[in-house]
Every structure is written in structure tokens, then in C-alpha cells.
Amino acid sequence: MSPIKNNIVLVILLLLTGIPASAQDLLQILEEEQPEQLRYADATFKTTRITFGHSVESRKKGILEIFVANRFWDGPAQRSQSFFADRLSTRLALEYALSDRLSTGLGGTTWDGLFDGFLKYRLIRQSAGKEGASVSVTLFQNASYYSEGVSDPTIEDTFTDRLSFTTQALVASRVNRNFSLQLAPTFVHKGLSYYGEPSRNHFALGVGGRYKLGQHLSFVSEYYWLLNPADSPKTYGPFSIGVNWELGDVMLQFMLTNAVNMVEEAFITGTRNNFNFRSPNLNFGFNFVYVIHFRRNLRD
Amino acid sequence: MNKFIILVYFILVTGQQLVAQKYIARQGRIALFSYTPVENIKAENNQVLSIIDLSKGRIAVSMLMHAFIFEKALMREHFNESYVESDIYPKATFEGEIIDFEPLLAxxxxxxxxxxxxxxxxxxxxxxxxxxxxVDDGYQLSGNFEAIVDDYHIKIPPLLAGNIAKVISVDFKFEYEPYQE
Incomplete structure (x- = not known):
């Protein structure tokens, strides 16, 4: 072999060794090195409620929410001398996340005298990618105790008669970055209440949605369709439209609704007026949620 | 002569593998700090990727925004949802040159x-x-810089302007090891 040929072979060999080292862009290499991670769709809703009803969302472990829900409405009288509104009902509650999936809460409402507690468990979380679940599912169970007197003196009641239960499977999907939709098949066991009607079981289907108007503001609406309403007194499905606004550790919810009550079985089965803008049908709702983090870790 | 060429070739090839051209860091750490009189916010990402090409003194960094962990869990949601919009922009990247880099300087x-x-x-x-x-056939790289929030078109609502600093301090630390292609 001639020296020239030898040199050519050498050059070719050197080029071959050089090529794989420089052909790739550095960011391209990092792209390939990035491990695949399953990501959940965050913030299907920003708050644990859509308006009056629970959303699939729960808080992360160690978060306590101080939950103050208010409803303001007017009486049927034409003239009234009340300041701002004739009636006010407030539900004060503490809601705590025991884990990222399980949360619980205890509350009391002024106007209807209901004390309630609930457990909420995030069963399935929607994935943000193509693989994994396409919906989130959260199971909800509450119990409430009716603490007010009963109008009919002939009715004998016991502690268990005054308990009501609501069971829900909340199924929601974050359809796109702005729009989320939730369906809520619901079973209600309604205990004793003011009118003294016997306890009975109800089935209902809730529909709710949110549309993000901005980074911190979203439009929300919710409706519960009661499949077997009681004949007397006549009830209507609770409906609401409103906006949710988040401000750091504070969440504010504003809504217009026909539902006076704030505990699940009470507003699903006991809303006595249909939704319109007349008194006393129209309620203005204002929820204030303050979030306290008891767990502050820079690790997952 | 042919044998000599092949010998030279193998020395070059194996030599190149012994002295790696690229070094990678797979668990780089980036920490963000926002100091305001109202609130101090701290976040950390321990899965930052970075690579150095010694032959050209070039460096690249890539991080998933979703991998930043905040002291307050709710802040992580706000960070991804409302500020960096990690559904649209999942990554932050850096690509550049280490000026006058001397790879063999102990x-x-x-x-x-x-x-x-x-x-x-x-x-x-x-x-x-x-x-x-x-050190020990690896490189450590650390430092910090400041990022102006406004430069990256990240909008902070006026009501929260007091809680989030206009300039975020960014600390970084990478430990590189030879990269096998």
C-alpha cells in the first residue's frame, strides 16, 4: 500500500471516530435523557367546591382550610328595612387534608342548624399526558345532624332520625386548559327536618363546570337534578352561576343561586324555590377560604 | 504499515473513550428564592439535567418546571397554573458557552x-x-444569577405584587460525570 493511500485510510478512520462525538446538539441529548414522568392534570378546579357542591379537588397533605360560606337573601316582603340583606346563613368549617388523597372536614351552619362532617377520597387522578386516566374520580361521603326543633310536636324523634347522609362519586375531566366538566351521581338519605316529613332516599345527578376567564379568575356553574323529589313540600334543583377568584392563600367564591343551604343533602333535596332573580328565590353566595400549610417540605 | 495505522486508530478511539468529551449531570439542583417584606418563597428542583461538551466549552441545561417543589403545596399549583404555564411551556432551557474554559485545570x-x-x-x-x-474525573459547577420576572412575560396580578419579588434569585449546582453515548 502506498503512503498516500495509508494517509487516506487514516483520515477516513479519524473522521469516522470524530462524527458521533459532535453531530448531536446538546439540548437534543438532554431531551433524550429526560426520564418519562407520569404527570397528573392539576387544578381541574381551583377550589374544593365548584360553587355549593364539592369538586373532585382536594388539598395536598397537611393543608387546613378555614372555610366560611355565606348566603344572603331577602324575604318576600315588598318593603324591608334590613341593612344589605334580610337573611344571612353562614357555614363555618375546618377542612383538613390527611394525605394527598384523603381529606376531611367538620362544619356547622347557622340558619338551618345542620352540623356536618365529611370524608373525601381521590380515587383516580386524571393524567396530563396521553397515557393514564382521562378522568378524575373522587368519592365523597358526608353525614349531618339536624339540631333545630321540629315544628310538629306529635313527631317523636331520636338521634338517628336526625341524621342525613350523602354519598357521591365525583367524576371530572379537565377537557382543556380552560374548561373542566364534572358529573356527580349522588345518593341521599334524608333524615328528619323542620317540616317533620319522614326520612326517605333520593337519587340525584349533579353537573358542574368551570371556564377560566384569566390566570386567577374562573366562571363556574352547577346544577343538581333530583330524580325522585318529594311531593310535599315541592322542591327544585339547586342551580348556581358564579366566579371563583384565587389570591394566594385566599380563595373567594361569589355566586348567585336558589340554594339557601350549604350542606349537600339539604341543598340537593331541600331547595324550595326555583332559580330566578326575585326575592326570596335569589341568594347571593360568598365563600371565603383561607389556606394554612402545616407541612412545609421541599421534598415530595 | 497497515498494522501501524490500525494500532494508531485503536489508540485514538479508545483514548477518546477514556477521556470523555461530554459530561452529564442528571440530578442538578436549582433553587429559586423570592424575598419580599410580606413573604419569602423558596422552591427547589433536584432533577435538572445538564451537559458539557469539553471540546467546545459548550453547556446546556434543561429542567421541567413541574419538578419545582415549593414549601407551600398550593404555590406549586399556582406556579405551574398561573405563572409559568407549564402545560404550554413545560421546560426551561439554557444553552451557552463557558468562556475560556480549561477542562484539564485541576x-x-x-x-x-x-x-x-x-x-x-x-x-x-x-x-x-x-x-x-x-474532581475525580468529574466536574462540579455552581453559582447563582438573578432573573427578572417581567423579562419572561410572567404576569403577577397587582394584588399579589407585594408577595412575589420582581427579581428572583436562582441558585444552581451540578455534578457532572462522564457521558456514555
Whole structure:
């Protein structure tokens, strides 16, 4: 072999060794090195409620929410001398996340005298990618105790008669970055209440949605369709439209609704007026949620 | 002669594999700090990827925004949802050059890294001072820089302007090992 040929072979060999080292862009290499991670769709809703009803969302472990829900409405009288509104009902509650999936809460409402507690468990979380679940599912169970007197003196009641239960499977999907939709098949066991009607079981289907108007503001609406309403007194499905606004550790919810009550079985089965803008049908709702983090870790 | 060429070739090839051209860091750490009189916010990402090409003195960094962990869990949601919009811009990247980098210099050297940092879909040219340490066939790189929130078109609502600093301090630390292609 001639020296020239030898040199050519050498050059070719050197080029071959050089090529794989420089052909790739550095960011391209990092792209390939990035491990695949399953990501959940965050913030299907920003708050644990859509308006009056629970959303699939729960808080992360160690978060306590101080939950103050208010409803303001007017009486049927034409003239009234009340300041701002004739009636006010407030539900004060503490809601705590025991884990990222399980949360619980205890509350009391002024106007209807209901004390309630609930457990909420995030069963399935929607994935943000193509693989994994396409919906989130959260199971909800509450119990409430009716603490007010009963109008009919002939009715004998016991502690268990005054308990009501609501069971829900909340199924929601974050359809796109702005729009989320939730369906809520619901079973209600309604205990004793003011009118003294016997306890009975109800089935209902809730529909709710949110549309993000901005980074911190979203439009929300919710409706519960009661499949077997009681004949007397006549009830209507609770409906609401409103906006949710988040401000750091504070969440504010504003809504217009026909539902006076704030505990699940009470507003699903006991809303006595249909939704319109007349008194006393129209309620203005204002929820204030303050979030306290008891767990502050820079690790997952 | 032929044997000699093949010998030279193998020396070159194996030599190249022994002295790696690229070094990678798979668990780089980036910490963000926002100091305001109202609130101090701290976040950390321990899964930052970075690679150095010694032959050209080039460096690249890539991080998933969703991997930042905040002291307050709710802040992580706000960070991804409302500020960096990680559904649209999942990554922040940096690509640049370590100026006057001397790969074989033992011990510590302080160098300027010049390049483009891209976050929230916006690229900014940065010059970052970094310490580079050559130890046990690996490199350590650390330093910090400041990022102006407004430069990356990240909107902070007026009501929260007091809670989030206008300039975020960014600390970084990478430990590189030879990269096998």
C-alpha cells in the first residue's frame, strides 16, 4: 500500500471516530435523557367546591382550610328595612387534608342548624399526558345532624332520625386548559327536618363546570337534578352561576343561586324555590377560604 | 504499515473513550428564592439535567418546571397554573458557552458562562458567573444569577405584587460525570 493511500485510510478512520462525538446538539441529548414522568392534570378546579357542591379537588397533605360560606337573601316582603340583606346563613368549617388523597372536614351552619362532617377520597387522578386516566374520580361521603326543633310536636324523634347522609362519586375531566366538566351521581338519605316529613332516599345527578376567564379568575356553574323529589313540600334543583377568584392563600367564591343551604343533602333535596332573580328565590353566595400549610417540605 | 495505522486508530478511539468529551449531570439542583417584606418563597428542583461538551466549552441545561417543589403545596399549583404555564411551556432551557474554559485545570476556576436562557417561551441572553471544580474525573459547577420576572412575560396580578419579588434569585449546582453515548 502506498503512503498516500495509508494517509487516506487514516483520515477516513479519524473522521469516522470524530462524527458521533459532535453531530448531536446538546439540548437534543438532554431531551433524550429526560426520564418519562407520569404527570397528573392539576387544578381541574381551583377550589374544593365548584360553587355549593364539592369538586373532585382536594388539598395536598397537611393543608387546613378555614372555610366560611355565606348566603344572603331577602324575604318576600315588598318593603324591608334590613341593612344589605334580610337573611344571612353562614357555614363555618375546618377542612383538613390527611394525605394527598384523603381529606376531611367538620362544619356547622347557622340558619338551618345542620352540623356536618365529611370524608373525601381521590380515587383516580386524571393524567396530563396521553397515557393514564382521562378522568378524575373522587368519592365523597358526608353525614349531618339536624339540631333545630321540629315544628310538629306529635313527631317523636331520636338521634338517628336526625341524621342525613350523602354519598357521591365525583367524576371530572379537565377537557382543556380552560374548561373542566364534572358529573356527580349522588345518593341521599334524608333524615328528619323542620317540616317533620319522614326520612326517605333520593337519587340525584349533579353537573358542574368551570371556564377560566384569566390566570386567577374562573366562571363556574352547577346544577343538581333530583330524580325522585318529594311531593310535599315541592322542591327544585339547586342551580348556581358564579366566579371563583384565587389570591394566594385566599380563595373567594361569589355566586348567585336558589340554594339557601350549604350542606349537600339539604341543598340537593331541600331547595324550595326555583332559580330566578326575585326575592326570596335569589341568594347571593360568598365563600371565603383561607389556606394554612402545616407541612412545609421541599421534598415530595 | 497497515498494522501501524490500525494500532494508531485503536489508540485514538479508545483514548477518546477514556477521556470523555461530554459530561452529564442528571440530578442538578436549582433553587429559586423570592424575598419580599410580606413573604419569602423558596422552591427547589433536584432533577435538572445538564451537559458539557469539553471540546467546545459548550453547556446546556434543561429542567421541567413541574419538578419545582415549593414549601407551600398550593404555590406549586399556582406556579405551574398561573405563572409559568407549564402545560404550554413545560421546560426551561439554557444553552451557552463557558468562556475560556480549561477542562484539564485541576481545582477550582471561576468562569463566565454566556448563553440564552429560555423560560415561559421567552429567551434572554445571560452572562452568569460560575465556579467550576474538577474532581475525580468529574466536574462540579455552581453559582447563582438573578432573573427578572417581567423579562419572561410572567404576569403577577397587582394584588399579589407585594408577595412575589420582581427579581428572583436562582441558585444552581451540578455534578457532572462522564457521558456514555
Amino acid at each position: 481545582g477550582e476556576q471561576t468562569r463566565i458562562i454566556k448563553g440564552n436562557f429560555t423560560m415561559h417561551g421567552v429567551s434572554q441572553e445571560l452572562e452568569i458567573k460560575a465556579k467550576i471544580n474538577y
